[in-house]
Amino acid sequence: MEKLCWRVEEACLNAWPSPRHILVHGYLLRAAGGPSKRINSCNPLRGAGNPEAAILASEAIYADLGRRPIFRVSDIAAQMLPGLERRGYRAIGETRTLYREITGLPQADESWITVADAPSAAWLAVRDAVSNNDLEAARTFRIVTDAIVLPRAFVSVAGPGEAGAICFGVRDGDLLVIESVAVPSHLRKRGLARRAVTALMRWGAETGAKAVCLQVEADNTPAVALYAGLGFERELYRYHYRVRD
Secondary structure, three states: OHHHHHHHHHHHHHHOOOOOEEEEOOEEEEOOOOOOOOOOOEEEOOOOOOHHHHHHHHHHHHHHHOOOOOEEEEOOEOOOHHHHHHOOOEEEEEEEEEEEEOOOOOOOOOOOEEEEOOOOHHHHHHHHHHOOOOHHHHHHHHHHHHOOOOOEEEEEEEEOOEEEEEEEEEEEOOEEEEEEEEOOHHHOOOOHHHHHHHHHHHHHHHOOOOEEEEEEEOOOHHHHHHHHHOOOOEEEEEEEEEEOO
16 A cells, blocks of 8 residues: 555556656755645655654745745655644645546546647646636746656647646656646536546546546635546645745
8 A cells, every 4th residue: 555655655646747846855845836735845755754854944945045945745655743733833735635537437528628748828728727827836837847857748638619627647667647628607507628638638548647646625625526527536745835924
């Protein structure tokens, strides 16, 4: 179980890379800019070292960069937790890591579905609108997707007269990571997200993936329900962030 969790954790890091990072006492400190906490936090790696040293070094580096320190704490590597609590860091953003084998995929309606190895302007416009991205966030997202070195696919499903659901995936060996599922608010509850994710899983299966994983915020009830309906019934671990006001 622990081996699988670390396999998934490392694949998720590869699928959402930070173009600016540094190793600190066996921890991966990421500092891409923009609002995403995943690419602007200190993350434990497999076999990470001294948590106290990593916390102190990370605080100093983020201070030099003019950014607030953010620490990502997972169930499989919680060694930083005591030190962060002593320093007054509070928990935010609990996230579930879900996993399923790629077997028994539902039949997909492939009409109006596009699969490409790079995001189109329309794809990016949906992502920016749904995420309410400002210029910095939009720029950072483009830098992050450009930094992906593994096989990837960007899926879109056309809505009535406009771009509808989008998502993208990164295949790390035989494991597919699903990212950035989004649907404009006025097009929701029409099954578009389900079609997009199913198409992405089919791409993964066709290119060699045997399993698929994703990470979703625990309080995102509609997304959790969507993934449950798509067979993501196995939770591997959770993580959250620690920040200080």
